[in-house]
Amino acid sequence: GGFITVTDSNLIFTPVKTFLSRHVSITEIPLREITGVARTNTFGMVPNGIILQLQDGTSQKFKTILLRRKKLYHLLLSQVENNNH
Numbered sequence: 835g836g837f838i839t840v841t842d843s844n845l846i847f848t849p850v851k852t853f854l855s856r857h858v859s860i861t862e863i864p865l866r867e868i869t870g871v872a873r874t875n876t877f878g879m880v881p882n883g884i885i886l887q888l889q890d891g892t893s894q895k896f897k898t899i900l901l902r903r904k905k906l907y908h909l910l911l912s913q914v915e916n917n918n919h
Contacts, residue, residue, distance in 0.1 A: 835882070835897040840865070840909060845886070847896050863894065866917055871910040884910070 836849035836858075843865055849858040863886065870887030874895065884907060886894045898906070 838884070838896060838898050838906060840906070840913075845910070861894070861896075863888070865913050868910065868914055868917065871907065871914055873907055886910070 836847055839846040839848070845863045845865060845868065847861040847863075849860075851858055867889045868886050869889055872885045872887075874883040874885050883895060883897045886896075888894065
């Protein structure tokens with residue numbers, strides 16, 4: 835899992851370093867490239883993941899560690915709606 839930060843132009847995913855994954859890299863995605871967003875359960879019943887559909891037809895799945903996942907989801911959803919207009 836990791837932390838998602840949204841700036842005015844990018845989504846930045848910063849994974850948490852663990853014993854098994856010491857070498858982690860930050861993922862940065864321009865908001866204009868996000869065409870769809872969905873919540874997903876990656877750990878049982880808690881919707882702690884987010885799936886982003888990108889303009890190139892690929893998708894990215896992130897497991898988030900934050901308390902305001904619903905707010906993040908709606909922020910990204912509104913960004914996708916702005917991109918499609």
